[in-house]
Amino acid sequence: MTTAARSITYAWIVLCAITIGSWWLAPGHSTHAATPSVAITTAVVLLGFVKGRLVIQYFMAVNTAPRWLKLATDAWLFTLWAAVLAIYLY
């Protein structure tokens, strides 16, 4: 297996682990009424950023792409999640 192929598998493992971990954070459990949580929402934003970056870097292979594409994708990702958090906290 090449280094790139191995990196894709490692990225997939981390992405799945974060996704399974987020099951406990979500409000969709019928056992109790959900309460708002700045901590959980901040965690969702940070983990969303990390997951998005893993997809862009390793699945989309932007880690070996030209600089303009790295900057464009990072700018989209950062602006989106920063705006989500800012609107939530406002």
Added chain:
Amino acid sequence: MTITEPQQPKTDLPGDGHMWFMVLGDLIIFGAYFIVYMVQRAMAPAAYLQAQQHLSITIGVLNTLVLLTSSWFVAQAVRATATADYERAIRLICGGGACGVLFIAIKAYEWTTKITHGYTTSNEFFMFYYMLTGVHVFHVALGILILGIVVRELRNTRRRRLSMVEQGATYWHMVDLLWLVIFGLLYVMR
């Protein structure tokens, strides 16, 4: 003694510029949808959170794992094509497409149960839920069609080429990337 130039890391645009133009455009359009959703949510956070509780996180997690796995298949197919292992690339892309079909089936089941329980577009959160997941699932269906075209081209010994597989993969990963945001905003955040 010879002096060697420091080696520049190799850069390579995956796919071609036209596909990236479309993907970046789509990301910006979806980004605008997500911002509008957040602004509307901020106006009635308690009502949104209460409605969010009616989504099944188990189905959300399951669908995310299915789509992540489809992306793993498609990303590995690009690597297989790069090493001229076309048979393996075709099998991997078919695996990715099958996960895409499974995603749509799970989504259809989720929609059916929600509609049966009376969660329709009359609720503002569910209006966003149907709109965002509906536009997204349309992209999944288009992605499956694109993967089908990639398989057809790979089977043709004269037409198979890496850039075409990379273009299909770039589109498919965009579908995955957008779902990760939808999952975070609709299913997990509070």
